[in-house]
Structures are given as C-alpha cells and as structure tokens.
Amino acid sequence: MAEHGPIPATVASIERRVSAIEASLDARGLHPAEFIANQRELIQDHWDPSNGARVVARAWADPAFRQRLLSDGRAAVMELGIPMPAHHQHLVALENTAQVHNVICCTLCSCTAFTVIGLPPDWYKDLEYRARIVRQSRSVLKDMGLDLPASTEIRVWDTTTDTRYIVVPLRPPETEGWTQERLASIVTRDAMIGVSGL
Amino acid sequence: MDGMHDLGGKQGFGPVRYTTNAPIFHAPWEQRVNAMYSLAVKHGIFNMDEYRHAIERMEPRHYLSASYYERTLTSLATLCVEKNLLPVAELERHAGGRFPLALPSAPGRGNSINRVAFAVGDSVRVSASLVAGHVRMPAYVRGKTGLIVGQSPAYPYPDAHGHGVAADKEVTYDVRFNAMDLWPDAADPAFVHVGLFHSYLEPA
Numbered sequence: 001m002a003e004h005g006p007i008p009a010t011v012a013s014i015e016r017r018v019s020a021i022e023a024s025l026d027a028r029g030l031h032p033a034e035f036i037a038n039q040r041e042l043i044q045d046h047w048d049p050s051n052g053a054r055v056v057a058r059a060w061a062d063p064a065f066r067q068r069l070l071s072d073g074r075a076a077v078m079e080l081g082i083p084m085p086a087h088h089q090h091l092v093a094l095e096n097t098a099q100v101h102n103v104i105c106c107t108l109c110s111c112t113a114f115t116v117i118g119l120p121p122d123w124y125k126d127l128e129y130r131a132r133i134v135r136q137s138r139s140v141l142k143d144m145g146l147d148l149p150a151s152t153e154i155r156v157w158d159t160t161t162d163t164r165y166i167v168v169p170l171r172p173p174e175t176e177g178w179t180q181e182r183l184a185s186i187v188t189r190d191a192m193i194g195v196s197g198l
Numbered sequence: 199m200d201g202m203h204d205l206g207g208k209q210g211f212g213p214v215r216y217t218t219n220a221p222i223f224h225a226p227w228e229q230r231v232n233a234m235y236s237l238a239v240k241h242g243i244f245n246m247d248e249y250r251h252a253i254e255r256m257e258p259r260h261y262l263s264a265s266y267y268e269r270t271l272t273s274l275a276t277l278c279v280e281k282n283l284l285p286v287a288e289l290e291r292h293a294g295g296r297f298p299l300a301l302p303s304a305p306g307r308g309n310s311i312n313r314v315a316f317a318v319g320d321s322v323r324v325s326a327s328l329v330a331g332h333v334r335m336p337a338y339v340r341g342k343t344g345l346i347v348g349q350s351p352a353y354p355y356p357d358a359h360g361h362g363v364a365a366d367k368e369v370t371y372d373v374r375f376n377a378m379d380l381w382p383d384a385a386d387p388a389f390v391h392v393g394l395f396h397s398y399l400e401p402a
Contacts, residue, residue, distance in 0.1 A: 007287070007290045007291060007294075007295065007296070008294065008295045008296070009295075009296065010295050010296065011295055011296045011297075011298060012290070012293035012294055012295030012296060012297060013295075014227060014265075014268055014271070015227050016292075016293040016294055016295065017271060017275070017289070017293045017297050018227040018230055018231050018234075018271060019292070019293070020289045020290075020292035020293035020297065021231075021234060021271070021274060021275055021278070021284070021289060021292075022230065022234065023292050024278070024284045024288055024289060024292060025234060025237070025238075025278075025284075028283065028284075030237060030238075030241060032230075032233070032234050032237055035233050035234070035236070035237040035240075036229065036230050036233040036234065038233075039229070039232070039233035039236060040229055040233070043222070043229070087246070087353075089350065089351045089353070090350045090351055092348060092372070107204070107205050107206030107207075107336050107338075108203055108204060108205075108206075108250070108334065108336060109203065109250055109253065110266065118222070119222045119232075120222070121220035121221065121222060122215070122220050122221060122222070122224070122266075123214050123215050123216045123217070123220055125266040126214065126215055126266075127205055127211060127262070128211040128212060128213065128214045128215065129214045129216075130205040130206065131205040131206065131207065131208040131209075131211045132211055132214070133214075134206045134207055134338065134377070134380075134390050135206070135207045135209075135338075135377065135380075135381055135384075135385045135386070136385065136386050137377070137386050137388040137390075138386040138387070138388065139386055140214060143213050143214060143216075144214055144216045145216075153388075153389070154386070154387070154388040154389070155374075155388065155389045155390075155391065156377075156388055156389070156390045156391065157372075157391045158206065158336065158390065158391065158392045158393070159393065160334045160335070160336060160392055160393045160394070161334060161350060161353055161370040161393035161394075161395065162350070162353045162370075163348075163350045163370060163372070163393050188218075190218065195216070196218070
C-alpha cells in the first residue's frame with residue numbers, strides 16, 4: 001500500500017474498505033477493536049433468541065404475566081432480566097390465535113427487537129422479504145414453509161419507528177403440563193418473527 | 199425520499215432466500231462493520247436517523263448490488279467524511295482503491311404544524327406529501343386511509359433528526375391498513391400495520 005501517489009481507480013475490496021475505516025477510527029482514539037470484540041460477545045451470549053423464548057414460555061404458562069406482556073411488553077421482558085435498549089421505548093407483543101397470525105418485517109431497513117429475539121437473520125434483511133411480505137403475505141409465508149389455513153387472518157407489522165414487536169406463537173397442544181424451561185426450548189427466532197409455526 | 203430502499207410492495211422479486219437457523223453474519227468483516235457503526239452512534243458522531251438516511255442516499259445501482267453490511271459500511275464512511283471526522287483521501291489511501299460513498303442529502307424538515315391528537319379507533323389518512331429528505335413513511339401508504347390500533351411514546355422525529363434540524367419529538371401510531379386498499383385486487387388479503395409519526399397523519 002502506497003502512502004503517497006495516486007489512488008487506484010478501481011473500487012477497493014470490501015475487506016480493505018472495512019480495514020481502512022477501522023484504522024482511521026483507531027487513529028482517532030475510538031478503539032474500534034475493543035468495541036468489536038465486546039459487541040461480538042453481546043451478540044453471542046446476550047442478544048439471543050433464547051431471551052424471547054423465555055418470554056413466550058412464561059406467557060404461555062402464567063396468565064398474569066401474559067396480561068402484563070400484552071399491556072406493556074417492555075416492562076414485562078425487563079422483569080425477566082432481559083435488556084431493552086433505551087431507544088426501544090415500546091415493545092408490542094402480538095399474540096397468535098387459532099384465527100389470527102402475526103408476522104413482522106421492516107420494509108425500509110432491518111429493525112427488530114434484537115435484544116429479545118436476536119439480530120435479524122439474512123433473509124429478513126434481503127430485498128425479497130422486504131418487498132414482498134407486506135403485499136403477498138400468504139404466498140410468501142407458504143413459500144417459506146408456513147401454509148396457513150384460508151380462514152386465518154394475517155396481520156403484517158412493518159417496523160418503521162422505534163416501537164418493536166415480538167410474535168407470541170400458538171402453543172402446541174402436546175405441550176400441556178410442560179415446565180417453562182421445556183416450553184422455552186421449542187420456541188424459535190423465526191416463530192417470534194412470525195414466518196414459522198412450532 | 200422516494201429511494202431504492204423503500205421496497206414495500208415492489209413487484210418482480212423472486213423467492214425469499216429462506217433457510218431455518220439462518221446466520222446473522224456471513225463473514226467476520228460484517229460483524230466488525232456492524233460494531234463500528236454502533237461505536238460511532240455511541241460517540242455521537244451521528245444518530246440512527248442519519249445512519250439510515252445515508253444508506254437511503256446510496257446511488258440505486260450501488261444500493262441494489264451491495265450486501266446489507268456493505269450498505270452499513272457505506273453509510274458509516276459517508277457520515278464520517280461528511281462530518282469532517284475522516285477525509286475520504288485517507289480512507290482511499292488505507293483501502294488502496296476507491297471507496298464509494300452515498301450521494302449528498304437534501305434538506306430535512308420540521309414537524310407538521312397542524313397536528314391533531316388521535317386515539318385508538320380513529321380513522322386517519324396518511325399525508326400525500328413528497329419528502330426530499332429522510333422520512334419513515336413507506337410510499338405504499340402515501341395518501342391511504344387506515345385505523346389507529348396503537349400508540350407509542352414520543353420518539354425523535356426522523357425527518358428532522360436525520361438532518362440535524364431541531365424539532366419536537368412525536369408519538370407514533372400503529373395504523374392498520376387493508377392490503378386490498380393499498381393494492382386493489384393485487385395483494386394477498388391481509389391487514390398491514392405501519393408505525394407512523396404524528397406529522398404524517400391527518401383526520402380521515
């Protein structure tokens with residue numbers, strides 16, 4: 001890498017561009033390497049869909065908690081020790097029923113309740129999901145493996161503000177009498193986004 | 199702005215590339231760049247609305263061909279350059295080649311002066327105005343009528359916050375639209391809910 005002289009006319013590789021900005025931020029004393037390592041740990045160990053799974057299991061097993069979750073989602077998840085970023089001031093729990101199915105998206109970018117259900121998976125951020133889920137919800141869900149009965153009402157929620165959403169999936173009937181821990185073990189990220197059943 | 203990012207309802211896209219247990223990141227650089235934009239927000243170099251708007255300002259060919267985290271990188275670099283934290287020549291010298299940035303921003307705007315308080319159950323019409331700068335009103339609801347089903351606390355108003363314009367925070371309303379009203383005879387039957395800032399809404 002030449003420190004002086006002309007810069008090549010071709011676009012630098014993505015890895016070189018990322019390293020360039022990291023070097024520049026480091027030179028300004030922002031310590032990017034530490035922050036990157038810290039965030040990696042948060043993503044792996046703390047912002048995990050198992051948080052949301054605990055919330056769902058508790059809502060299934062505890063009617064009073066379910067009511068608190070539906071009326072103030074943010075307070076209810078924090079009650080379980082799950083962190084909410086300061087700007088996520090409002091969390092709406094969307095309860096699926098035999099008649100109603102909820103599904104979450106962000107058509108403008110990629111917003112999610114990441115501390116509760118984890119950072120969004122690749123397909124959630126892809127152009128296809130963002131373009132199609134609001135307009136072709138039933139067809140898209142079917143293509144993704146969720147074939148809903150014709151009588152089910154579909155409700156799509158586009159995350160366009162700092163309000164965040166979590167879908168409370170239908171509890172499978174065979175789970176009657178299970179412990180909350182066992183219930184949580186079957187709740188998936190994709191079911192809390194609303195593209196998958198359980 | 200009516201940018202390439204405003205994808206809701208756009209036609210012609212193929213199947214969602216869905217896999218169960220899909221990854222968040224595909225390469226280590228993706229997590230690095232994701233952390234670095236958070237670092238910049240934490241240090242107050244820019245806010246989330248400025249961050250989103252710099253992605254929206256990417257030239258459409260670049261937007262569509264870039265991966266999600268290349269868009270993150272482009273926004274981060276664009277804002278660091280625009281705010282005179284990093285000269286683009288330094289970035290390009292370190293990178294050993296060109297470092298494409300987003301295009302310049304149009305001006306932002308303040309709150310609507312005619313805001314009427316709404317309540318759950320009210321019918322509202324979404325403003326038909328065209329906005330040159332940052333806005334969190336997807337084009338697919340522009341001018342459409344819906345029903346308020348929820349209300350949020352007050353958040354920074356993106357149309358101002360994304361441009362350094364002083365403005366009041368605003369509540370947002372979750373508004374329920376019928377997909378058949380949004381795209382008559384050209385959508386799967388469903389209710390589509392969009393969180394909309396107070397300034398975007400008028401009584402219906």
